[in-house]
Amino acid sequence: MSPAKSxxxxxxxxxxxxxxxxxxxxxxxxxxxxxxxxxxxxxQVPGGSxxxxxxxxxxxxxxxxxxGQSDTGREAKFYRLSVLGRQKxxxxxxxxxxxxxxxxxxxxMPEGETR
Amino acid sequence: xxxxxxxxxxxxxxALDKELRFHLEERAAAWRAEGLTESEARRRVRQEFGGLExxxxxCRDVRPGEWLARLAREVRYAAxxxxxxxAATATVVLTVAICIAVNTAVFAVVDSVLLRPLPYxxxxxxxxxxxxxxxxxxxxQDGSSAGDYVDRAGQMPAVAEHALYRxxxxxxxxxxxxxxxxxxxxxxxxxxxLRVRAAGGRLFTTEEAEIGKHQVAVxxxxxxxxxxxxxxxxxxxxxxxxxxxxxxGVLADGFRFVSPGIRFFVPIALNERDRRARxxxxxxxxxxxxxxxxxxxxQAQVNALNVRLExxxxxxxxxxxxxxxxxxxxxxxxxxxxxxxxxxxLLWAGAMLVLLAGAVNLAGLSxxxxxxxxxxxxxxxxxxxxxxxxxxxxxxxxxxxxLLGGVLGMAAGAALLPFADGILPLSGADIRPGxxxxxxxxxxxxxxxxxxxxxxxxxxxxxxIAGTLRDGARGGTQRGTAMxxxxxxxxxxxxxxxxxGAGLLTASVQALWQVNPGFRMDQVWTASAYLPAAGYxxxxxxxxALERATEAVRRVPGVTMAGGGSEPPYQKNYDDGVVxxxxxxxxxxxxxxxxxxxxxGPGYLETLGVAPLLGRLIEARDRRESExxxxxDEKLARRFWPGENxxxxxxxxxxxxxEERVWMTVVGVVRxxxxxxxxxxxxxxxxxxxxxxxxxxxxxxxxxxxxxxxVAAVRRTLEQALPGSAVFHVYSMTExxxxxxxxxxxAQHLTLGFAGVAxxxxxxxxxxxxxxxxxxxxxxxxxxxxxxxxxxxxxRLFIQDGAVLVGIGLLLGMGAAAGLRxxxxxxxxxxxxxxxxxxxxxxxxxxxxxxxxxxxxxxRAARIxxxxxxxxx
Numbered sequence: 001m002s003p004a005k006s007x008x009x010x011x012x013x014x015x016x017x018x019x020x021x022x023x024x025x026x027x028x029x030x031x032x033x034x035x036x037x038x039x040x041x042x043x044q045v046p047g048g049s050x051x052x053x054x055x056x057x058x059x060x061x062x063x064x065x066x067x068g069q070s071d072t073g074r075e076a077k078f079y080r081l082s083v084l085g086r087q088k089x090x091x092x093x094x095x096x097x098x099x100x101x102x103x104x105x106x107x108x109m110p111e112g113e114t115r
Numbered sequence: 116x117x118x119x120x121x122x123x124x125x126x127x128x129x130a131l132d133k134e135l136r137f138h139l140e141e142r143a144a145a146w147r148a149e150g151l152t153e154s155e156a157r158r159r160v161r162q163e164f165g166g167l168e169x170x171x172x173x174c175r176d177v178r179p180g181e182w183l184a185r186l187a188r189e190v191r192y193a194a195x196x197x198x199x200x201x202a203a204t205a206t207v208v209l210t211v212a213i214c215i216a217v218n219t220a221v222f223a224v225v226d227s228v229l230l231r232p233l234p235y236x237x238x239x240x241x242x243x244x245x246x247x248x249x250x251x252x253x254x255x256q257d258g259s260s261a262g263d264y265v266d267r268a269g270q271m272p273a274v275a276e277h278a279l280y281r282x283x284x285x286x287x288x289x290x291x292x293x294x295x296x297x298x299x300x301x302x303x304x305x306x307x308x309l310r311v312r313a314a315g316g317r318l319f320t321t322e323e324a325e326i327g328k329h330q331v332a333v334x335x336x337x338x339x340x341x342x343x344x345x346x347x348x349x350x351x352x353x354x355x356x357x358x359x360x361x362x363x364g365v366l367a368d369g370f371r372f373v374s375p376g377i378r379f380f381v382p383i384a385l386n387e388r389d390r391r392a393r394x395x396x397x398x399x400x401x402x403x404x405x406x407x408x409x410x411x412x413x414q415a416q417v418n419a420l421n422v423r424l425e426x427x428x429x430x431x432x433x434x435x436x437x438x439x440x441x442x443x444x445x446x447x448x449x450x451x452x453x454x455x456x457x458x459x460x461l462l463w464a465g466a467m468l469v470l471l472a473g474a475v476n477l478a479g480l481s482x483x484x485x486x487x488x489x490x491x492x493x494x495x496x497x498x499x500x501x502x503x504x505x506x507x508x509x510x511x512x513x514x515x516x517x518l519l520g521g522v523l524g525m526a527a528g529a530a531l532l533p534f535a536d537g538i539l540p541l542s543g544a545d546i547r548p549g550x551x552x553x554x555x556x557x558x559x560x561x562x563x564x565x566x567x568x569x570x571x572x573x574x575x576x577x578x579x580i581a582g583t584l585r586d587g588a589r590g591g592t593q594r595g596t597a598m599x600x601x602x603x604x605x606x607x608x609x610x611x612x613x614x615x616g617a618g619l620l621t622a623s624v625q626a627l628w629q630v631n632p633g634f635r636m637d638q639v640w641t642a643s644a645y646l647p648a649a650g651y652x653x654x655x656x657x658x659x660a661l662e663r664a665t666e667a668v669r670r671v672p673g674v675t676m677a678g679g680g681s682e683p684p685y686q687k688n689y690d691d692g693v694v695x696x697x698x699x700x701x702x703x704x705x706x707x708x709x710x711x712x713x714x715x716g717p718g719y720l721e722t723l724g725v726a727p728l729l730g731r732l733i734e735a736r737d738r739r740e741s742e743x744x745x746x747x748d749e750k751l752a753r754r755f756w757p758g759e760n761x762x763x764x765x766x767x768x769x770x771x772x773x774e775e776r777v778w779m780t781v782v783g784v785v786r787x788x789x790x791x792x793x794x795x796x797x798x799x800x801x802x803x804x805x806x807x808x809x810x811x812x813x814x815x816x817x818x819x820x821x822x823x824x825x826v827a828a829v830r831r832t833l834e835q836a837l838p839g840s841a842v843f844h845v846y847s848m849t850e851x852x853x854x855x856x857x858x859x860x861x862a863q864h865l866t867l868g869f870a871g872v873a874x875x876x877x878x879x880x881x882x883x884x885x886x887x888x889x890x891x892x893x894x895x896x897x898x899x900x901x902x903x904x905x906x907x908x909x910x911r912l913f914i915q916d917g918a919v920l921v922g923i924g925l926l927l928g929m930g931a932a933a934g935l936r937x938x939x940x941x942x943x944x945x946x947x948x949x950x951x952x953x954x955x956x957x958x959x960x961x962x963x964x965x966x967x968x969x970x971x972x973x974x975r976a977a978r979i980x981x982x983x984x985x986x987x988x
Contacts, residue, residue, distance in 0.1 A: 027137070028134060028137075028138050029137065029138045029141040029142065032138075046163060046164060046165050047135070047138055047139075047163070047164040047165065047170060048164060048165030048166070048169065048170045048173070051134070051135065051138075051170055051173075051174050052170065052173035052174050052176070052177055055174045055177045055178065056177040059177055059178060059179060070137070070141075072141070072144075074137060074140075075133065075137070076134070076137050077130070077133075077134045077137075
């Protein structure tokens with residue numbers, strides 16, 4: 001059936017969206033698709049969370065939006081990273097990697113050693 | 116501006132829709148590509164995506180300034196809801212409007228009088244200094260002496276500025292007939308101390324306090340207009356008490372000192388004797404604290420000064436100590452209002468109770484609505500609205516009409532204010548609503564509305580959504596009903612407290628009208644006149660004036676008796692003077708007393724129907740050159756000669772060393788009368804009467820018995836007999852009593868109004884609740900009736916239900932009234948005996964009205980048609 005889904009830790013969605021829009025202008029639907037594909041279906045962002053997050057990031061000037069033509073020839077709203085967003089992405093990605101490495105280290109401890 | 120905002124919002128909304136639609140359609144296309152049918156794809160997408168409206172809402176929420184737009188949306192929704200139920204909304208608006216009108220009016224007075232500083236720069240540093248002699252019966256006076264002013268200037272480091280003032284009432288004119296006008300004589304330091312400047316001309320100079328240079332006046336803007344119209348006033352002359360004064364300055368419009376009735380100012384000219392006078396207490400004292408100094412410091416300094424002065428005057432030391440003489444230093448504004456403060460606070464409490472009753476009523480209404488809205492709310496919850504959304508919506512639905520009511524009520528309350536201005540003499544404040552009143556009124560309305568909205572949600576707490584959707588409104592109603600029951604009880608209790616208060620005040624006023632003051636009221640009339648210095652400066656002129664005036668009045672057709680004296684009964688202020696008795700030895704520590712002193716001519720006491728108990732009254736033979744005599748009342752007789760006959764004994768006024776002592780023989784004893792107030796308040800030491808001829812003065816009054824149609828003729832006669840003087844205060848004794856009753860009747864009428872509103876509110880609340888109970892139990896009633904229950908039984912069932920609520924409410928109200936009793940009874944007169952009857956009457960009245968309110972829905976219940984009800988389902 002479908003692979004086990006994980007709940008995203010608080011604030012992670014913003015980071016993932018920033019990463020997803022870092023490759024160039026992309027519309028909301030494509031962002032959702034991209035996150036799902038790359039994470040091999042582990043991350044599934046319902047529209048109910050995605051769009052408020054996009055609008056929030058836009059309001060905080062981390063991403064910029066522009067209307068354009070989609071692959072299917074329809075009008076769609078395309079998002080891309082702003083200068084501010086690129087900085088934010090870099091900082092957050094680094095801190096996330098540090099943290100996840102640390103968590104991995106801790107979880108990787110052989111269990112007998114604590115005695 | 117508004118247009119632009121609107122258009123931008125619209126664009127944003129369309130863009131959002133377009134963006135979301137794109138997503139949904141792309142997704143649907145993807146599902147179709149996987150082989151789903153059109154409708155399956157759509158369903159799948161909806162499932163994945165979540166509630167579209169909720170997503171929209173959340174996207175809007177992250178927009179800057181969104182809360183404002185959201186509020187506007189919710190207000191529009193609330194307004195739509197309100198329009199759907201015009202009767203309920205009108206009830207809310209009206210309830211709040213009435214409560215807020217009451218509160219605005221009362222609080223505007225409280226704010227103006229108690230809270231807002233007086234309109235003088237640095238008014239918080241103004242102080243009053245008052246000499247008190249509690250053991251001599253003088254403990255709530257406002258006097259100081261010129262000697263104090265001389266002593267204290269320069270001797271009290273904490274007080275930077277000092278001034279004396281004295282209310283005066285004198286005939287003032289330009290050329291035409293003089294008009295008795297209230298004014299103030301003040302030391303030249305007075306205006307600088309208040310930081311007041313002249314709007315035209317100048318204020319008083321130090322030299323103008325010298326006799327001979329003192330005939331200058333400062334006018335208020337109002338009096339200036341009256342006397343001079345559009346012409347220039349400064350440099351012109353006016354006649355005050357028959358003497359010519361030069362107008363040196365005019366005050367700004369809106370200036371007032373203590374009472375708006377005070378309209379002109381003249382300097383106090385002190386002679387050497389005045390400057391040495393201590394304990395004469397014929398002036399009032401105002402001071403200004405030095406920057407940083409405190410009232411306590413000033414108090415300590417004046418105490419030390421008084422001790423020093425007592426050491427210097429050994430002859431007075433004993434007397435002052437026995438009288439427990441002290442000088443109080445009080446913050447000026449609080450001293451001005453200290454007599455009205457308690458009453459104002461009680462009124463305020465009453466107004467707040469009315470607001471509380473109103474809020475409870477709104478909460479009841481809101482609960483009632485919650486029952487009918489339960490299904491709608493459950494639907495919204497199911498559609499993804501959060502509980503916070505519902506709370507916000509409910510609060511808004513509560514507050515929006517309340518706020519409207521608040522604004523209406525504030526306007527109505529402000530319109531009532533001009534009436535309040537006349538009721539509070541001597542408060543010093545200009546009664547008008549300030550920003551604090553606005554905040555109080557709108558805050559009260561908002562709080563009441565929010566309370567109602569919040570309570571309206573109570574049944575929703577813990578409500579099972581599915582159950583409510585299925586059963587309609589029944590989920591969660593148990594708690595709501597219990598709460599409404601409690602509210603109805605609370606309302607009855609509050610209404611009872613106010614009814615009881617109003618009843619007691621009414622009983623008190625009634626009792627005062629029944630009082631026998633010890634003198635005749637029926638067909639007795641009074642008038643006052645002030646003899647101008649010009650023509651009446653000599654004591655002989657003053658003697659002749661009273662005799663002439665009395666004789667002239669006696670000859671007026673319709674007048675049967677007349678007499679003259681210094682003041683009529685039921686006047687605000689009377690002279691008092693220490694009097695001693697020959698051979699009376701004071702106990703150690705006993706104080707001298709200062710009873711009221713009336714100077715009367717022959718016929719004065721006779722006209723008032725005061726008969727001698729012993730001896731005689733003042734007669735025509737008591738002339739200047741004849742033996743000095745005095746008539747005393749029972750109180751004085753008992754004090755100085757207990758168990759003995761005072762006739763023929765001698766009395767005297769305390770004399771300064773070196774002055775000759777003047778003896779007066781007691782020729783009569785009369786009953787004690789309630790001279791100052793029908794309640795018997797006033798000087799507790801009694802009254803003595805001395806012949807006008809032996810100590811005349813310029814202010815005099817006439818009393819006469821006669822028909823009402825002779826009053827105008829008496830007035831004319833007096834004006835002719837006393838040329839140059841203004842005749843004023845022409846009143847019947849009943850009118851005089853009416854004047855003493857004004858503050859009490861005002862409180863009575865206000866409290867009656869409060870009680871009326873509270874009863875109305877509790878009636879509405881009871882009726883609403885019972886109607887709700889009946890509606891809720893329609894089916895059950897229908898079944899009961901169908902299986903043979905008598906309509907009378909149904910009627911009794913609901914009447915009983917209501918009676919229990921009313922009964923508990925009354926009991927609680929009685930408990931509260933008993934708890935509050937001691938605060939109220941102090942300001943009541945003669946209600947001790949009638950109190951139980953008044954309370955019982957209030958309870959019966961309230962029970963009657965309440966049961967009438969209950970019986971309407973009960974009657975409707977009894978008339979339910981079982982066939983119709985059972986047919987419904």
